[in-house]
Amino acid sequence: MNKHLGNKLIDYAWDMLTPEERAEADVHLRDCAACRLELAQHQSLVNKLASTVPAMMPVMPPRVREGWPAIAARLPQLRKATAPTRHSSPGFIAVGLAMSTAAVLIVAVTVQAWLGLGRPPLTATALYASATPIASATYTPERPTAIATPVSWMYAPPLEAPRPLPVIATAKPEVH
Amino acid sequence: MDDSDLIRRCLTGDSHACADLYQRWCGSVYRLSYGIVRQEQDAEEVTQDVFVYALSRLANYDASKSAFRTWLYTITISRSRNKLRRKWLPTVEMDEWSESDAECGDEARPPEELSMLQAEREQVWVALGKLSPKLREAIVLRYFENLTYPEIGQILNCPMRTIQSRVRLAHRKLRRLLE
Numbered sequence: 001m002n003k004h005l006g007n008k009l010i011d012y013a014w015d016m017l018t019p020e021e022r023a024e025a026d027v028h029l030r031d032c033a034a035c036r037l038e039l040a041q042h043q044s045l046v047n048k049l050a051s052t053v054p055a056m057m058p059v060m061p062p063r064v065r066e067g068w069p070a071i072a073a074r075l076p077q078l079r080k081a082t083a084p085t086r087h088s089s090p091g092f093i094a095v096g097l098a099m100s101t102a103a104v105l106i107v108a109v110t111v112q113a114w115l116g117l118g119r120p121p122l123t124a125t126a127l128y129a130s131a132t133p134i135a136s137a138t139y140t141p142e143r144p145t146a147i148a149t150p151v152s153w154m155y156a157p158p159l160e161a162p163r164p165l166p167v168i169a170t171a172k173p174e175v176h
Numbered sequence: 177m178d179d180s181d182l183i184r185r186c187l188t189g190d191s192h193a194c195a196d197l198y199q200r201w202c203g204s205v206y207r208l209s210y211g212i213v214r215q216e217q218d219a220e221e222v223t224q225d226v227f228v229y230a231l232s233r234l235a236n237y238d239a240s241k242s243a244f245r246t247w248l249y250t251i252t253i254s255r256s257r258n259k260l261r262r263k264w265l266p267t268v269e270m271d272e273w274s275e276s277d278a279e280c281g282d283e284a285r286p287p288e289e290l291s292m293l294q295a296e297r298e299q300v301w302v303a304l305g306k307l308s309p310k311l312r313e314a315i316v317l318r319y320f321e322n323l324t325y326p327e328i329g330q331i332l333n334c335p336m337r338t339i340q341s342r343v344r345l346a347h348r349k350l351r352r353l354l355e
Contacts, residue, residue, distance in 0.1 A: 010344050014318070016325060045351050052300040053319040057207035061216065064206045064223055068195045074228045078191045 005035050013042035179244040186234055198227055204245070204321065205252050211316035212256035214305065218263070222255045229255070242330055249323075249331045253313060260309055303353040311346035314339055 005025055011017050012025050029036050072078050177196070185193030205226050210219035230237075230251050237247050304312055317328045329339045 007344060010347050011340065014343050014347065016340050016343065041351075042347070045347065045354065048296065048354070049300065049315065049350070050319060052297045053211075053304070053316065056211065056297060056301060057320070058210055058216070060203040060206050061220070064202055064220055065199075067202065067220070067224060068198050071198060071224055071227045071231070072191060072194070074224075075194070075231055077189055077232065078194060 009039045009042055013046045194231055201248055208252050208320055209256045213259050218259050222259050225255050226252050246330050253331060303350050307346055311342050314342040315346050
């Protein structure tokens with residue numbers, strides 16, 4: 001009979017032998033009661049572990065099952081990917097606010113211009129196209145400005161007496 | 177949808193795919209981690225860290241080198257070791273384990289059988305706690321989702337011979353402790 005299997009019995013019990021090694025061990029075990037007894041002891045421990053260790057693994061708690069949002073919050077690439085969706089509403093609000101403010105300003109300027117000058121209201125296009133010239137043309141120092149002062153008036157240049165035009169010689173001096 | 181499809185979508189920044197990948201694997205990661213760190217709260221923290229790390233480095237995962245679960249379990253083992261290292265004195269919380277154990281369908285057994293089973297599990301649990309983390313990892317992985325020795329070697333980044341040697345050492349020590 002060959003010598004006892006020794007450590008190979010643990011490998012046998014843990015199913016760590018190659019098929020060839022296992023076949024050799026089986027041949028030895030057929031004739032060796034001592035090795036069969038030792039193998040039975042090793043297998044008893046392996047079976048005990050097999051029946052208890054998997055049962056020690058707990059059922060997943062709800063905190064883990066529902067833990068994705070906390071993980072997503074720690075992932076910058078996901079925050080970046082979802083950023084345009086989250087910021088789209090504030091963007092629309094900002095544009096809407098800007099447009100309403102502009103509309104209110106245009107209406108206010110138009111109404112003031114119409115009331116103050118007794119002229120039919122100007123269209124917004126006309127105001128935008130020639131804001132300063134119109135304001136300058138209608139500016140009169142005698143008119144009290146505290147009642148209605150359109151924004152563009154405040155920046156209108158003060159009226160000045162026109163400077164005399166420089167005299168340009170048109171005729172060449174005669175050379176004698 | 178298989179893992180590779182989900183991973184491809186995750187790499188494009190698809191948060192739904194990331195959530196699906198998490199739901200698919202969080203249970204396994206949690207249980208494996210719990211087998212190593214042996215405390216519910218620690219295992220929860222490790223699970224979260226594992227997914228933050230894995231999803232932020234998903235581009236580094238190479239499907240030709242290993243299965244996704246092998247890669248994920250490698251990260252789990254590494255993070256669990258870090259957690260153990262940070263805790264100077266690991267403690268065993270038997271109450272916590274017993275509570276979770278009761279959820280495994282044992283309530284259908286007769287009371288005396290149940291109490292014997294619990295006593296046996298407590299013995300094994302305490303004995304496993306006396307193993308060094310490296311030996312414990314080998315045993316936990318062996319009984320965890322029926323991983324093969326080559327897979328265990330890949331996860332622990334060790335040759336097969338080292339794994340076999342650890343299993344033998346753990347076996348001898350457990351036998352002494354449980355006799």
